[in-house]
Amino acid sequence: MVGNAAVIGDIGQLAASTQQALKAQCQPEHIVRVLDELRLFKTPYEIACIREANRLSIAGHQAAQAAFIGASGELDIQLAYLAASRQRESNVPYQNIIGLNDHAGVLHYQHYDLNAPKQRYSLLVDAGRRFRGYCADITRTYAGPDAPAVFGELVSAMHDLKEELVRGIAPG
Structure with a gap:
C-alpha cells in the first residue's frame, strides 16, 4: 500500500499488469467501498457528463440503424456508429x-462481416460512448425489412x- 492513496479514474485504458499493480497498491478496500457508496448519487456535473455520453451514443445508434436500412454490412454499420458518435x-x-441476422443471437459477437447479407432480418447494436470518464451503454434491436x-x-x-419506462425515471 502506498500510504492513504487511491487511484480515482478510468484505469481500464492501462495495460493489464499496470491495472493489477495499481489495484493492489492504491485501491484500499475500505476507500473503494466508500467511493462506491458516493457514486450512488450524481452531481449536476456528473449528470451532464452522462447526458453527453448518451447524446453522442444515441447519434451513433441512429447512424447504425440508418446504415442497416441502407443495406450495409456489419463493418460499415460499426464505422457509421463510430463516425456519428465521434470516437475512434x-x-x-x-x-x-x-x-x-443470426449473428445478433451470438453472445458477445464481434466479428463484423465485411459483406452485407442478402436478407436483413434483424440488427443488434450494443455500443457505448465515453465522455470525461462517464459512459453510455445502449443496446438496441431493430427489425429489418425481411x-x-x-x-x-x-x-x-x-x-x-x-x-x-424512461418517461417514469429522473435523476435524483
Whole structure:
C-alpha cells in the first residue's frame, strides 16, 4: 500500500499488469467501498457528463440503424456508429457488438462481416460512448425489412415499453 492513496479514474485504458499493480497498491478496500457508496448519487456535473455520453451514443445508434436500412454490412454499420458518435474504435468504453441476422443471437459477437447479407432480418447494436470518464451503454434491436411481421411487432412493442419506462425515471 502506498500510504492513504487511491487511484480515482478510468484505469481500464492501462495495460493489464499496470491495472493489477495499481489495484493492489492504491485501491484500499475500505476507500473503494466508500467511493462506491458516493457514486450512488450524481452531481449536476456528473449528470451532464452522462447526458453527453448518451447524446453522442444515441447519434451513433441512429447512424447504425440508418446504415442497416441502407443495406450495409456489419463493418460499415460499426464505422457509421463510430463516425456519428465521434470516437475512434480504441476509445469505446467496451467492444461494440454489431450483429446482423443470426449473428445478433451470438453472445458477445464481434466479428463484423465485411459483406452485407442478402436478407436483413434483424440488427443488434450494443455500443457505448465515453465522455470525461462517464459512459453510455445502449443496446438496441431493430427489425429489418425481411423480418417476419410478428418479429417487427415485438420489437416495436418493446421500444414502446422502453419509452414508457424512461418517461417514469429522473435523476435524483
